[in-house]
Amino acid sequence: MFDGLYFEYPKAFTFIFIYIACEAYCKMRSRAxxxxxxxxxxxxxxxxxTLMWLLKWFGIVFILLALMSPVRNEPIDLQPEKGPDTVxxxxxxxxxxxxGFDTTDVEVTRYKVVKExxxxxxxxxxxxxxxxxxxxxxxYIASPLSASSKAFQVVVQQLPVSNFKDAIDYADIQEQVLxxxxxxxxxxxxxxVIGDERIKQIQWDKLKREGxxxxxxTIVSEDKRNMETVTPQQYKQYEVTTxxxxxxxxxxxxxxxxxxxxxxxxxxxxxxxxxxxxLAFFSLLLYVYLRNRRGNV
Numbered sequence: 686m687f688d689g690l691y692f693e694y695p696k697a698f699t700f701i702f703i704y705i706a707c708e709a710y711c712k713m714r715s716r717a718x719x720x721x722x723x724x725x726x727x728x729x730x731x732x733x734x735t736l737m738w739l740l741k742w743f744g745i746v747f748i749l750l751a752l753m754s755p756v757r758n759e760p761i762d763l764q765p766e767k768g769p770d771t772v773x774x775x776x777x778x779x780x781x782x783x784x785g786f787d788t789t790d791v792e793v794t795r796y797k798v799v800k801e802x803x804x805x806x807x808x809x810x811x812x813x814x815x816x817x818x819x820x821x822x823x824x825y826i827a828s829p830l831s832a833s834s835k836a837f838q839v840v841v842q843q844l845p846v847s848n849f850k851d852a853i854d855y856a857d858i859q860e861q862v863l864x865x866x867x868x869x870x871x872x873x874x875x876x877x878v879i880g881d882e883r884i885k886q887i888q889w890d891k892l893k894r895e896g897x898x899x900x901x902x903t904i905v906s907e908d909k910r911n912m913e914t915v916t917p918q919q920y921k922q923y924e925v926t927t928x929x930x931x932x933x934x935x936x937x938x939x940x941x942x943x944x945x946x947x948x949x950x951x952x953x954x955x956x957x958x959x960x961x962x963x964l965a966f967f968s969l970l971l972y973v974y975l976r977n978r979r980g981n982v
Contacts, residue, residue, distance in 0.1 A: 690957070693754040701749055740972040747965035755957040768813035769942065770830060770869035772862050773803055774887075776880025777821040777847040786904065787928040795904055796846045798928050799879055803841050806935060807834045816865040820880060820887070821847040824858050830868050858887050866897065875942065878902065885922075900938055902931065 781796040807815055815837040817828040828840045866874050876892065878884055879902040892899055901922045923934045 689757045690755055691757070693756045693954075693956075695753055697752040697754075698749050700752065701745070704745065737972060737975060740968050740975070744965045744968035744972060747961040747968060750961035751958040751965060753958075755961070757955050757957070759953045759955050767832070767871050768810055769873035769875050770814045770816075770866055770871055771810075771875045771877065772816045772818060772830075772865055774818045774820055774858060774862060774876065774878040774880075774884075775799060775803070775844075776884050777819050777844070778881070778883075779848060780881040780883070781904075782846055786926075789928075794846075795881075798931065799904075800841050800844065802928075802931055802935065804838045806939075807838050807841075809939070810834075814869060814871075817841065817844070818858060818861050818865065819844065819847075820858055820884065824861060826861050826865060830865050859889060859891055863891060863895070874898065875900070877938075880904065900934075902934055904931075 777796070781799070782794045784794055785791050786795045787793040787798050807813070811834045813834070814830050814832045815828070815834065816826070816830040817837070817840060819825055819827045827844060828837055831837055862876055866876075874895075874897045876889075876897055876899040878887065878899065881904050884903060885901065889899060899921075903922065903924045905924050905926060907926050921938075923937075925931045925934060
């Protein structure tokens with residue numbers, strides 16, 4: 686019941702020594718009720734009864750307890766109502782049908798691994814709104830921005846792979862992404878681009894001007910890995926050669942994004958001073974009532 690309860694101003698209890706000193710050395714010269722000499726309301730020579738004495742000290746102690754301000758810290762975790770608007774740009778081509786990306790099952794294609802990876806992302810962040818843009822010979826919006834994570838996962842799993850092997854239609858991808866994000870309801874927006882090395886050719890100049898966070902994940906073979914990829918801090922690029930590395934990229938991105946959303950933890954102080962104040966009031970009220978009824982103190 687009293688777990689975590691503490692006094693915000695514990696030194697206020699020292700007022701009791703001031704009261705005792707005043708009661709001993711400051712003699713009352715009038716019949717008015719004057720704190721702290723409540724026992725001398727009518728006659729200084731009259732002794733208090735045991736009940737009256739207890740009521741007086743209950744009132745004094747409870748007033749001091751109220752002044753000490755009993756309080757308890759109660760943490761409040763304010764989860765955001767909505768997560769960031771997230772747009773996945775996925776390359777669909779013959780290059781994404783290559784196998785061997787998943788070292789535990791070499792027959793699984795890159796494309797299937799990417800779809801499963803996106804589904805796990807969505808499942809782990811159900812508060813986000815999601816959209817999907819497919820980069821292929823004729824790029825298109827496969828799913829507009831939606832707050833239904835389950836419906837989005839169905840779209841992702843049913844997404845077919847294209848058999849084209851020529852250049853991607855880069856021209857409209859950026860416009861499609863901006864058009865999709867225009868229907869969002871949050872200021873925090875993320876674009877995740879994933880594909881083979883050709884995905885780097887997409888121009889994102891308008892995205893940069895809007896200040897939208899972008900992550901580009903390039904799936905490459907080990908011999909084509911570029912260890913010196915340098916990008917501005919706002920636009921991260923990652924190169925992965927295996928499914929495990931792709932999972933590590935998700936952990937890195939998720940950790941970074943969660944840090945920006947975890948500033949919603951607060952400690953709320955719940956005060957309990959009104960309880961002892963309430964008891965002190967009725968103790969002194971009953972004290973005065975009994976004093977008037979008896980005609981003595």
